[in-house]
Amino acid sequence: MEGLLDKPLNPNKLLKEQFVSNLTGSSLLEIAALSTIVPAVVVLRKWSSGDNIRKDSVKKNDDAPRGQKDWVHYFSSLAADYLTVVLPILLIFTVLAEWAYICAFSLVIVISICTIYKRSQFHLKAHQHNLPSLRTDISSYRVSVILMTCLSILAVDFKIFPRRYAKAETYGSGMMDLGVGSFVVANALVSREARSITAMRWKASLRSISPLVFLGFARLISTSGVDYQVHVGEYGVHWNFFFTLAAISILTSIIRIHPKYCGVVGLLVLAGYQVWLSFGLNEYLISNERSADIISQNKEGVYSIFGYWGMYFIGVSLGYHVFFDTSPKFKSRSTQVVKVWVLAASFWILTIILDGYVERVSRRMCNFAYVMLVFGQNFQVISILTLAGYISYDKNLILEDAFNQNMLGSFLLANILTGLVNLSVDTLAASSLTAFIILSVYTSMLCMIVGLAQFCGVRMKFW
Template structure:
């Protein structure tokens, strides 16, 4: 069995070293990336094949609920719209994460100018800045935010194994701010903002707790068994020997269900947990978590994953209160709700950026590995910045959600699982470390196109892979 595993992944050690001992990027560059991605999505909303999007959108409006999709729309129109979305959203993001990374700041300026030009040209033909674009709901803005986070995550998990992906974007070893460091926290926050708790419909029933957590536990063990079975490269310093991302999500689901707190108090509890956890870190826990020594007990073997749960749970609870505060409180006017939600999101993003800089300099530097207080505030700052930019779509007349966003949003976790499977297949079938830039880029484009088309087809045929 060991010889088979080694034959499947003979370069395991080299691949693990390739993503180890990294120090990350700057907060400014992370903020710039958090600007570039939503701007690309807004550009797609404002330009492109309006006839195709109109056709698909009008057909989608005929469905009675999210679980029933009308199949009368044209397959040719749908695939054409999906490919346009790929070339205008996914491909540019992939290029800026790889071969165009050094020209990112200049590109952001050009993209913003192009977006402003589109807005001005569209508004010149309408009497109101909210024509058509104003009809986009808060739910649509949140969906675009969740999908943008998922696209960057899916592209990064494979790109990081190639040399054309800048090392500063990969996960840091101890302290630092790499782009991929934000991924796990963003996934947690994105789920919390629209969670049952945020909508104030949480339940203490044991059946609900089991239904919400058991699929994640199964996925966690499935990942553990599959990576062990093929001797897949795993950076132990990320979560520990046996722990993984799905176990973290399952633990938070259980904790949040058992300790049922009204959403208006979740932020207070989350802040107390984050501050208390940070105090423990500064009293020596951080040295324990960074130590390479591991005992034989399960806690020592998986110390990073187990203790970081406190940080992620704090982020989740704060996200629950923010989601309830920003999006799910009853308001008299829909337009007023959207206006004030947008203002609140921007103010909160600025506040969390200020806190991140302050804590990073005077308390403890950002650390994804520990999920400390500075990391939590940075995750909140970055994601609220992305959401705030996407909420500016109300100022773009004729703004329409892309087909790709609709498809990914209906099968968000399935998209992530598919990307993980494809990433594993690529890594086991070739030596990514020695691929030339042209070969690497070609593989990444084929990979991105594959998961976009597959998720699009799943959505087209009305399949919704809802795990709980």
């Protein structure tokens, strides 16, 4: 009995921490290729499911009760979405990782052919239908962010997941480095500020922030309690993702700025922070130096707040000007789409310039180059998703609606499932087949549980 009690819950903790340490990330070109694959798969699924959705919606089945018919249709559609969207992405990020460029190029060719082939059909339908709002594409984009995040947080613990996709130690960027930044941008683009909704009062603001603070402490206590592996260089000794979100919310509540001016303020914050980094703060943040005080113990998480705060302000400004501006000259979808594509290209160019001549991309300190990379990658995803609206006039996929309704809830569930897998399976010793089976079961469970929550009307919203 004593032997069982003395046995650590996570005997491979040190090995697992070393497995995700001292990494240098991927190339900007490969990040661009991977950022093409995910939205391209979603677009093709939307195009292929468009006619089926319409047929199913008008098809009658008088033999089955209404509730049963809805239930069967919902979960069969959800399963089809999983098989045609999630599973291919899982394959490309694991088994087919070395074929990423070929997969991206092939998908671009397929989408280009489909667009040209269906263009005449679009012109015929355009007179009968209004083009869908770009806000539908924003929903798809937000789901792409959360899907990739949920998939990666478990996949990274297996050898089947390429190390270059994992988070870089200091400078450089893997796909996973873009997760927290993408989450901040995804929320900023559709935030209350971006939609010009009257700012919440202090009590309401505190209520909206308190769950994030609670989740931050809950993660800290739970990871310490079960001796779960935590890479200190990511945020610090005690800091985590939820504390970063809470800090941004607090700063935004204290300093309230009209969305028209958020972009300028965000750029000023980033410029000032980058100057501070260049004058020695960067060396301190990437060093192993830590004193006993709480700020030094969590220096990465604390100081990177300035970068994420500037990122959030810019995201609010872009959301307001690109997606929620009601001015007639900006209201047409074509104008919005052109702005998205131009912004995507501009952010990528700025990333290359800053990475080459100012300071290399670093998620650890959330520097200027990293912020531009996050915006470049995210707007690239949005720009590809805008193609769906030119051919398909249907609603989002059921999978998208399910995750969009419970974004943070699905992320919490993914973290719980990831923790359970890590504590019950030796992920480092798992073969490629075993790892892929586990990841397939994990992602299917996640999709089905999130789908069930959406079907039953359950919604968790914290931020």
